[in-house]
Amino acid sequence: xYLIRKGSVILVVVLVATLLVAxxxxxxxxxxxxxxxxxxxxxxxxxxxxxxxxxxxxxxVDEKPSALRVTFSWPTFxxxxxxxxxxxxxxxxxxxxxxxxxxxxxxxxxxxxxxxEVSDDGLTYTFKLREGVKFHDGSELQAGDVVYSFNRLQxxxxxxxxxxxxxxxxxxxxxxxxEFKLEQPSGLFLPSLVRLYVVNEELVRENTQAEGPYGDExxxxxxxxxxxxxxxxxxxxxxxxxxxxxxxxxxxxxxNADSFHPNAPDQVxxxxxxxxxxVRSLMDDGELEITDQWQTIEALEALDxxxxxxxxxxPTMTSFYYMINTTKPPLDDLNCRQAVAWAFDYDQAVALEWxx
Numbered sequence: 577x578y579l580i581r582k583g584s585v586i587l588v589v590v591l592v593a594t595l596l597v598a599x600x601x602x603x604x605x606x607x608x609x610x611x612x613x614x615x616x617x618x619x620x621x622x623x624x625x626x627x628x629x630x631x632x633x634x635x636x637v638d639e640k641p642s643a644l645r646v647t648f649s650w651p652t653f654x655x656x657x658x659x660x661x662x663x664x665x666x667x668x669x670x671x672x673x674x675x676x677x678x679x680x681x682x683x684x685x686x687x688x689x690x691x692x693e694v695s696d697d698g699l700t701y702t703f704k705l706r707e708g709v710k711f712h713d714g715s716e717l718q719a720g721d722v723v724y725s726f727n728r729l730q731x732x733x734x735x736x737x738x739x740x741x742x743x744x745x746x747x748x749x750x751x752x753x754x755e756f757k758l759e760q761p762s763g764l765f766l767p768s769l770v771r772l773y774v775v776n777e778e779l780v781r782e783n784t785q786a787e788g789p790y791g792d793e794x795x796x797x798x799x800x801x802x803x804x805x806x807x808x809x810x811x812x813x814x815x816x817x818x819x820x821x822x823x824x825x826x827x828x829x830x831x832n833a834d835s836f837h838p839n840a841p842d843q844v845x846x847x848x849x850x851x852x853x854x855v856r857s858l859m860d861d862g863e864l865e866i867t868d869q870w871q872t873i874e875a876l877e878a879l880d881x882x883x884x885x886x887x888x889x890x891p892t893m894t895s896f897y898y899m900i901n902t903t904k905p906p907l908d909d910l911n912c913r914q915a916v917a918w919a920f921d922y923d924q925a926v927a928l929e930w931x932x
Contacts, residue, residue, distance in 0.1 A: 578641040589789060598718075641825075641842035647855055647868040648665035650848040652822060654813065656725065657732035664735075664870075666809075667822060670844070672773035672807035674756075675703055675722070676766065677851030684767055688717065688774060689754075704753040709831040711776040712805060712812040719748035724777035730795055736771035776806040810836070811844060822846040859885055 653659035654667045667705060675692075676684040686692075689703040709717040726746045730736050742765070744757045780797040783804070788795030799805075803811040808831070811824035824844045826836070849855065850870040856863035859879055867879065880887045906912045 595709075595888070600605055616726075632649060642839075643843045643845060644841040644866070645845045645856070645864050646866040647847045647848050647849050647864065649870055651818070652848075653735075653802070654822065655798060655803060656735065656775055656807075657729045657737070657796070658734045658798065658801075665822075667846065668773050669809070669901075670811040670824060671805045671809045672718075672775070673709070673767045673809050673815065674772055674774065675810045677769050678767070684770065688792065699758050701758070701765065702749070702930060703754045703756075705754065706831060707752055708827045709781070709808055711808045712827055713774060713776065713779055714829070715778065717774060717776070717808050718751045719754045721774050721777045722746070722754045723748050724780075725774045725835075726772060728775070728780075728793075729772065731790055731793065732796055732798070739771050740759045740765075741768075774808065775801075776808075779806045816845070827914040855879075 587718050642672070648663040648666070649661075649823075650663065652661070652667055654664065654671060656668055656672055659665065659668050673688050675687060675689040677684050677687040683811045688705055688709060692701055694701055704723070705717070705719060705724075707716075712715055726740070726743070729735065729740065730743075733848045742759045742762055744759050747755045747757075749755050757767075780801065783800035784793065785795040785799055786799040791794045803816040803818065808827075808847060810827055810830045810832070812827045813827050814823040815816075816822050822845070824846075826840065826842050827833075830836075830907035847858070847864070850868045852871060852875045853876070855864065855867050855871060856879065859867070871879070876887050879885050900907050900913070900916075902908055902913065907916075
C-alpha cells in the first residue's frame with residue numbers, strides 16, 4: 577500500500593507542477609498586423625485537450641504460499657529402497673505413488689494400477705496401469721519403471737524390502753501392463769504393494785554413480801536419492817538440507833490432483849527436531865502447525881495453554897519398535913535376545929496410553 581500511495585502522490589505533484597509552469601509563463605507579444613490587402617483571415621487553432629493522467633496500476637501482491645510445518649524425529653530417508661521409519665514413511669507416501677493404496681477398511685484400492693487380475697492358481701498377478709501419469713520431471717510413468725523399482729528395492733535389500741517377498745519374477749508385458757509371478761500363493765502379496773514406491777528409472781539411472789556395491793547398477797542412485805526425488809506423488813522435493821528440514825511443494829500435475837483437499841498446503845516442511853524448547857518456541861512464533869509425537873505429556877499440556885494452540889487425540893494404526901545392536905555382547909547371543917523377547921511384558925505395553 578505504501579508504494580501505491582507514494583506513486584499516486586508523485587503523479588499528482590507532477591501534474592500540478594506542469595499546470596503551474598504553464599500559468600507562470602510570460603504572455604507572448606502579438607506581431608504587428610500585415611497590410612489589409614494581403615491579410616488573410618487569421619485562423620485560430622483550438623488547444624489540444626489535456627490528456628488525462630494515466631491511471632496507476634496497483635502492483636501485484638505476491639501471495640505467500642500456504643505452508644504446513646511439522647516436527648519429526650530424525651534422520652529421515654526419502655529413498656524408496658531405504659526409508660521405512662515414521663518420518664521416512666510419511667515422506668515417501670507424499671513423494672511417490674504405489675500400485676495400490678490402503679483404505680480405512682483395511683483393504684486396498686486401485687492407485688497407479690487401475691485394475692488387476694489374479695490367475696486361478698493365485699500365482700500370477702497382472703496389473704493394468706493408468707495412462708498419462710506424470711513423474712515430477714514431466715515424463716510418463718510406465719510398466720518398466722515398476723519393474724525397475726521392484727528390482728532395485730530387492731537388490732538394495734533395505735527399507736520395506738522385507739515385506740515384499742516370494743516373488744519369482746516381474747515383467748513389463750507392455751507399457752501399461754505389469755505381471756508378477758509368485759513362488760506360492762499369498763494373501764499378503766497385494767497389501768504389501770502399498771510399500772512398493774515407483775521411481776523414475778531414467779532419472780535414477782542418469783544420477784547413478786558407476787562405482788558402487790551393486791555391480792552393473794553402481795550405487796543404484798542411492799547417493800542422489802538421499803536428497804532428491806524421482807517420484808510422481810502429490811508433493812515433490814524442493815530442497816533437503818539433511819540435518820535441518822525437508823521442504824516439499826504441491827505437484828500440480830499429479831494424476832489424482834482432483835482429490836487434493838481445498839485446504840491442502842502449497843508447501844510442507846518437515847523440521848528435524850523433537851527438542852521440547854525448540855518446539856515450544858516455533859509454536860509460540862507461529863512457525864509450526866503440528867508437533868511430533870514424541871513430546872511429553874507435560875510439554876503437550878504446556879502447548880495446549882498457548883493462544884491458538886490445541887491438542888487432539890485420535891486412534892491410529894502404527895507400530896513401535898526398539899532397535900538393538902546385535903553385533904555387541906550380550907545381544908550378539910541369540911539366546912540372550914530370545915530371553916529378552918520372553919521377558920517383555922507385551923500386555924502391559926499394549927495397555928499403555930501413549931501421549932504422542
